[in-house]
Amino acid sequence: MSQSLSRALQILIELGEGERSLDEVAASLQVHKTTAMRLLHTLEADRFVRRDDRQRYHLGSRLFALGTIALAQHAIRDVAQPHLTRLAAETGGQAVHLAAYENGAAIYLAKVESTHAVRMYSRVGLPAALHATAVGKVLVAGLPRGEQDAVIAGIDFRPFTSRTIADAAAYREVLARTREQGWAEDAAEHEDFINCVGAPVRDEAGRVIAAVSVSVPDVILPREGVRALVPQLLAATGAISADWAGRSS
Amino acid sequence: MSQSLSRALQILIELGEGERSLDEVAASLQVHKTTAMRLLHTLEADRFVRRDDRQRYHLGSRLFALGTIALAQHAIRDVAQPHLTRLAAETGGQAVHLAAYENGAAIYLAKVESTHAVRMYSRVGLPAALHATAVGKVLVAGLPRGEQDAVIAGIDFRPFTSRTIADAAAYREVLARTREQGWAEDAAEHEDFINCVGAPVRDEAGRVIAAVSVSVPDVILPREGVRALVPQLLAATGAISADWAGRSS
DNA sequence: ATCACCGTTGCACATTATGCAACACAGGAA
DNA sequence: TTCCTGTGTTGCATAATGTGCAACGGTGAT
Incomplete structure (x- = not known):
């Protein structure tokens, strides 16, 4: 692993939270400001960061240039989008997400926003916890056995709510059930x-x-009401799968 | 400047052109594959790259997570968007772009696609040459004097067409005219x-x-016809500027 | 089973990243 | 205008990390 590179990547991640001065970046990295400056200048040369008139550093345009490409490389998005939109409409304007597994997390690739006032927070590109989300469970349940074991071993079973799965044994049971029934749930x-x-x-x-x-807030539908949406969900995923197969051949 | 970091950034840029194997990355960087592998693993740990089942490397989700943020940090986009859309409609469905200066280039921040079959290629996030584009000229003409001199000194006046400005002296004249008339053109x-x-x-x-x-292809409007769009263009930029001022106070 | 290809690990040392000291510059206050 | 403060930048020496080598492990095809 490359220490310099890790530091530079931390700079990028931190700039995602807002602009920074050189001193702030150096303090955050716990390095001398000269070190931080050289990393920032290197990032700036290729437009990964930019500086404004007041020497404040911001994320640069290369991120959205490459970000657009990175997202487009997930070809399943294009195939899924019309089905996601229809599923959202059929379920009464609920939030619908498409996610894929990447390096220990479920990553949101697409979403259809809920039309309701009360909604969950999510964003394309953000990771979702594998042990605490429905998409996470589905994705891990679908991994080959060896990979699944490695992934589970790497999960930090931190609690989001009092109902969050707390250990690997319980998680494995849920995964088995997910495989058997063909769907998963996240019940608060x-x-x-x-x-x-x-x-x-x-x-x-x-x-x-x-x-x-x-995804549905309790105030709109109780848990049983959300479970009642499973047939429509399965119809949508089946249709996406069929379209994907049709596209690949 | 940090050599390791530069190499890693080159990897990201190259993955923007398509997936790669470890050997391909190492060959491209002209380093031993162990060196390339360590950089890739560091990038992978923070989701800047991802690996597929066949050990092929791709751009990772962190790029679209941060890319979305980077683009949203250009607040002028939100203000400009409705005006861009209207300008596109008023000019008969031509391609309309919003760009900002960043580290030696004009970067496209937003675009309204042309509704015509014949169109120019562009993409949000891509740099446009300062010496060869209308937005480039406008942005450089608007830089403070000292900064402008430094920027012009750094321009590679490479030709895109037989009509491209070929040297700094000619470019300075065009900038002076741009400042005087309040607009610029790119005539092929x-x-x-x-x-x-x-x-x-x-x-x-x-x-x-x-x-x-x-932007208008010749087949749709000749050069004089494009120049005739300047009043509408100026009305739009005036309106965006006013809205931006209104928003800032 | 064997072979070829490609990813990975451990080690030593070559090279680069790092921090220090000094300097340069810009902005604000007197 | 001058002075002061804060912050970014440069040059140098060396400490530390990045690098390449050799060997190994795993996978897929024959």
Whole structure:
């Protein structure tokens, strides 16, 4: 692992929280300001960061240039989008998400915003906890056995709510049930008062390549009401899977 | 400047052109594969790159997570968007762009696609050459004197077409004219058969903070026809500037 | 089973990243 | 205008990390 590079990446992540001065970056990294400055200048040369008139550092345009490409490289998004939109409409304007597994997390690739006033917070690009979300459970349940073991071993079972799964044994049971029934739920495990159901999108060989979820706050539908949305969810994921298979051949 | 970091950033830029294997990355960087691997693993740990089942490397989700933020940090986009859309409609469905200066280039922040079949290629996040585009000229013309001299000194006057400005002296004349008339043009200097006009968006202190352009292929409108769009362009940039001032106070 | 290819690990040392001291510059106050 | 403060920048020496080598491990095809 490269220490300099890690530091530079931390700078980028931190600038995602807001602009910074050289001194602030150096303090945050716990390095001398000269060290921070050289990293920042290197990042600036390739437009990963930019400086304003007052020498404040911001994220640069290269991030959105490459970000657009990175997102477009997830081709499943284009295939899924119309189905996600329809699913959102069919379920009464609930929030619908598409997510994929990446390096220890479920990453949101697409979303259809809820039309309701009360909603959950999410953003394309943000990771969701594998042990506390419906999409996370679906994605881990769909991993090959060896990879799944490695992933579970790396999970920090930190609690989001009093209902969050607390250990690997309980998680494995949930994964087994997810595989058996073909869908998963998050019953106020990630966020109090919000229930989700999720199901897998598969490629033509049956491998899980993404997950779709519907999220509903308690005030709109109780848990049983959210579970009642599973047939529509499964129809949508089935349709996406079929379209993906049709597209690949 | 940090050599390791530069190498890592080159990896990201290259992955923007498509997936790569470890060997391909090492060959491209001209380093031993162990060196490339360590950089890739560091990038992977923070989700700047991801690996697929076949050990191919791709851009990671952190890029679109941070990219979204980076673009949103350009607050002028939100203010300008409705005006860009209207300008595009008023000019008969031409391509309209919003750009800002960043580290030696004009960076496209927003665009309204042309509704015509024949159009120019551009993408949000991509840099445009300062010497060959209307937005480039507007942005450089609006820089403070000292900064402008430094920027011009750094320009590589490479030709895009036979009409591209070829040296700093000619460029300075064009900048002077741009300042005087309040707009600039690209008369098939960036791309054969495409003419553009551009004008500045200013903040309440009169500083140029962005540029707007209208681009039209010859087959749709000849150069004089594009110039005839300048009044509408100026009305739009004036309105954006006013809205920006109103928002800042 | 063997082979070829490609990713990974451990080690030593070559090279670069780092911090220090000094300097330069800009902005604000007197 | 001058002075002071704060912050970014430069040059140098050396400490530390990045690098390449050799060997190994794993996978897929024959």
